[in-house]
Amino acid sequence: MDPPYNTGNDSFNYNDSFNHSTWLTFMKNRLELAKKLLSDDGSIFINLDYNEVHYCKVLMDDIFGRENFQREIIWRIGWVSGYKTSVNNYIRNHDTILFYSKNKEFYFNKHYILNSEFKNLVKKDKIKSEFEKLGIDDSLQNKLLDIINYKTRPERYPLEDIWNANEYDDLNSIAIVSYSGESVSKMLKIENDIKGQKSEKLIERIIKNSTKEGDIVLDFHLGSGTTCAVAHKMGRRYIGIEQMDYIENITVERMKKVIEGEQGGISKAVNWQGGGSFVYCELKEDANTLLRMIEEATEKNITSIKEKIYKDDRIIPYLTSEELEKVNKDFENLELKDKKKVLMELIDKNKLYVNYSDMEDEKYSVSEEDKKFTNSFYNHKKGDVK
Numbered sequence: 001m002d003p004p005y006n007t008g009n010d011s012f013n014y015n016d017s018f019n020h021s022t023w024l025t026f027m028k029n030r031l032e033l034a035k036k037l038l039s040d041d042g043s044i045f046i047n048l049d050y051n052e053v054h055y056c057k058v059l060m061d062d063i064f065g066r067e068n069f070q071r072e073i074i075w076r077i078g079w080v081s082g083y084k085t086s087v088n089n090y091i092r093n094h095d096t097i098l099f100y101s102k103n104k105e106f107y108f109n110k111h112y113i114l115n116s117e118f119k120n121l122v123k124k125d126k127i128k129s130e131f132e133k134l135g136i137d138d139s140l141q142n143k144l145l146d147i148i149n150y151k152t153r154p155e156r157y158p159l160e161d162i163w164n165a166n167e168y169d170d171l172n173s174i175a176i177v178s179y180s181g182e183s184v185s186k187m188l189k190i191e192n193d194i195k196g197q198k199s200e201k202l203i204e205r206i207i208k209n210s211t212k213e214g215d216i217v218l219d220f221h222l223g224s225g226t227t228c229a230v231a232h233k234m235g236r237r238y239i240g241i242e243q244m245d246y247i248e249n250i251t252v253e254r255m256k257k258v259i260e261g262e263q264g265g266i267s268k269a270v271n272w273q274g275g276g277s278f279v280y281c282e283l284k285e286d287a288n289t290l291l292r293m294i295e296e297a298t299e300k301n302i303t304s305i306k307e308k309i310y311k312d313d314r315i316i317p318y319l320t321s322e323e324l325e326k327v328n329k330d331f332e333n334l335e336l337k338d339k340k341k342v343l344m345e346l347i348d349k350n351k352l353y354v355n356y357s358d359m360e361d362e363k364y365s366v367s368e369e370d371k372k373f374t375n376s377f378y379n380h381k382k383g384d385v386k
Helices: 020-037 052-062 083-086 124-133 139-153 173-180 183-190 198-208 226-233 250-258 287-295 302-310 323-330 338-344 368-378
Strands: 043-048 069-076 094-101 112-114 156-158 216-219 237-239
Touching: 020 043, 020 052, 043 052, 043 069, 043 198, 052 069, 052 094, 069 250, 083 198, 112 323, 124 139, 183 250, 198 226, 226 237, 226 250, 302 338, 323 338
Parallel strands: 216 237
Antiparallel strands: 043 094, 069 094, 112 156
16 A cells, blocks of 8 residues: 555645544555455555654554564665755655564565665766776776676675665665656656656565465555556556546556556566556446535535535435534635535545445446446455455
8 A cells, every 4th residue: 555645745636634533544444444355364565654654553553463563664765866955854765664464474475686686886877987097998897897796796685674775775766767767657658747656666576575476466546557567567466446537547558558568667577578458447426426526616616516415315315404504504604615625524425436236226327238347346256365
């Protein structure tokens, strides 16, 4: 899970400025479900920064049990530059990944960084001019660098719980490695930069350590689709969930590129040649349509939207007359954002989408084609998620 950090600056348009207690409830609901879905030997990794990670740790201790806490992984994001270095304090340069298992006995594939994957101690482009001043030709330069970077170092190095912070481990953030062709913006030829996604190499490490080929990987906050892209290339099955509407134009299009054999990220490392398939489907909206109307409302139409909600039989049966009167009181004198807030509180959050049990109800106008697909989805052989 790579949930909203609750910083007020989320690049993927989630509500990223929750009240603290609301954020904890948001996480609690998902973590409880995640535990139910995990296989008995499954694991969960949560990527956060300093804003909420310590509170999430306490929450996960309660849900998964302190005995199932495995590691606090510190991921050093990479080298620092620009405005970050001007802060009058220690420069923050890491995220935290909380690693829990469902049970004491869990699947773990101990992984080593191989010599061929070591971070270079000396890069040729940094020292080439100095070599040339000494009269060292290109061939000898390469031999010297090979000795320094590989031949005088061990065959492998075990993974620590601090990533990208020693002389062997090379795991910079996507912002630093985007020149490699992994950038989703470049892949999809999108003008606006898509920020915030983790590098494929980071997700590969987690999947490699905690799953086998054919296992199922679940990501509750799919974003630009990095988890599914990596799982696909590594021969895992996967489920990705995303609530934002960019999924159709960004995430799905990225997965099409993966199937076509795109060569960004880990593709060359795993010899990815393309192939495979995935299924994309959307939940049929019910009251969620009203939520969107409220979010997009202006002063000109907010009152008419309130009247529409008051006439909606998906909502009114669940509300008392006192609740309706409370909203009516001083409604016109509220700021727009407060009007939106009180209307959103009226909507039954259990009615955002059409439930499977209501699929045959004619008022939802579910097509026979959608019914057939939905039945095949729910009646598929049940499998555990790792």
